Amino acid sequence: MSKMFETTEINGMKLANRFVRSATWEGMAAEDGACSPALAELMAGLAKGKVGLIITSHAFVKKDGRAGPWQLGIYDDSLIQSLKQMTKAVHDEGGRIVVQISHAGVLAMPELTGKTPMGPSQVEGFPKSPHKGMSVKEIKEVVDAFEQAANRARESGFDRVQIHAAHGYLLSQFLSPAFNKRTDDYGGPVVNRTRALMEVLWKVRSAVGDDFPVLVKMNSEDFLDHGLTLADSVEVGAMLQENGIDAIELSGGTLLSRKLSPSRMGIDSEEKEAYFREAARSFKKELRVPLILVGGNRSLQVSEKLVEEKYADYISMARPFIREPDLIKRWESGDLRRAACISDTKCFAPARAGEGIYCVVEKKQKKA
Numbered sequence: 001m002s003k004m005f006e007t008t009e010i011n012g013m014k015l016a017n018r019f020v021r022s023a024t025w026e027g028m029a030a031e032d033g034a035c036s037p038a039l040a041e042l043m044a045g046l047a048k049g050k051v052g053l054i055i056t057s058h059a060f061v062k063k064d065g066r067a068g069p070w071q072l073g074i075y076d077d078s079l080i081q082s083l084k085q086m087t088k089a090v091h092d093e094g095g096r097i098v099v100q101i102s103h104a105g106v107l108a109m110p111e112l113t114g115k116t117p118m119g120p121s122q123v124e125g126f127p128k129s130p131h132k133g134m135s136v137k138e139i140k141e142v143v144d145a146f147e148q149a150a151n152r153a154r155e156s157g158f159d160r161v162q163i164h165a166a167h168g169y170l171l172s173q174f175l176s177p178a179f180n181k182r183t184d185d186y187g188g189p190v191v192n193r194t195r196a197l198m199e200v201l202w203k204v205r206s207a208v209g210d211d212f213p214v215l216v217k218m219n220s221e222d223f224l225d226h227g228l229t230l231a232d233s234v235e236v237g238a239m240l241q242e243n244g245i246d247a248i249e250l251s252g253g254t255l256l257s258r259k260l261s262p263s264r265m266g267i268d269s270e271e272k273e274a275y276f277r278e279a280a281r282s283f284k285k286e287l288r289v290p291l292i293l294v295g296g297n298r299s300l301q302v303s304e305k306l307v308e309e310k311y312a313d314y315i316s317m318a319r320p321f322i323r324e325p326d327l328i329k330r331w332e333s334g335d336l337r338r339a340a341c342i343s344d345t346k347c348f349a350p351a352r353a354g355e356g357i358y359c360v361v362e363k364k365q366k367k368a
Helices: 037-048 077-092 136-156 170-175 195-208 230-242 277-286 300-308 319-323 327-332 348-352 360-367
Strands: 008-010 013-015 019-021 053-060 097-102 160-165 214-219 247-251 291-293 314-317
Touching (some): 037 077, 097 136, 136 160, 160 170, 170 195, 170 230, 195 214, 314 319
Parallel strands (some): 019 053, 097 160, 160 214, 247 291
């Protein structure tokens, strides 16, 4: 049997295989961030397709941290009932599901929040939209919001929670010298830039308990001038491990990193797959905590090699599951063709138009 289909365990939670659905914005939540029936059905389809672990899109923990329209929310107790429908739909199919909790920071949309976006610092021209630096009081309020979101996650029936500290959102901004120009205890050396993330981890852990797996998604590098470096990110990973994180999902880039963004184009060969693999190697050399690797994974053969050669413990994908929610079931059955996803990222266009995410290519082929 392939190593990818072994049963594994993270902090007491058993997983049927080593494949993870990485978070991606679906644009399918209700206007207030509640989980819609269509979004719950999408998650259930991934479980039915035998994805070992499903991670939701980033759910905003405060109204002022909303990144976009039709984004999933976890900022208020009134959303718990709809989130329970999502977890039940997945569990009914035998799946496991994690909620990713997030704050967009300076990338929040003022058109939706009605407030000026805030981040670690005000940085001229980066991003170009107006934003402000946070006071210590505002940082503490956001940390508390993550704690409250974690409480809601457990009450909603999620199997674990993932803290979003990647892709240029708020906690990623604190880690990055490109965004973080602070001179107090939250800025400067990497140990200070990690403080906000550590405070969130401590609060989340106190909310959910030691028996509830807590993950983090973080960047290997920002691929921005004066951004987070690989050496610093490995150091952050070590601090997370020391403070009890259960697994790290490793990504890279931001929405401002252009061609080196998290979702890259043209992954049409095995050589182009797993574009953060060398960063993963650096993490595995220094850390013992389970590592989930995302970024351009498209084939069972490469996935097996990455795990067998100890680049990672789990393989994460997002866009391939938009086209093929049953991809893992197909591979397990013996059909080993690489994922049909052509990495054109056109699947986000219908989501931006309010239609919800889907594979444009697949839909055209079905119509033909």
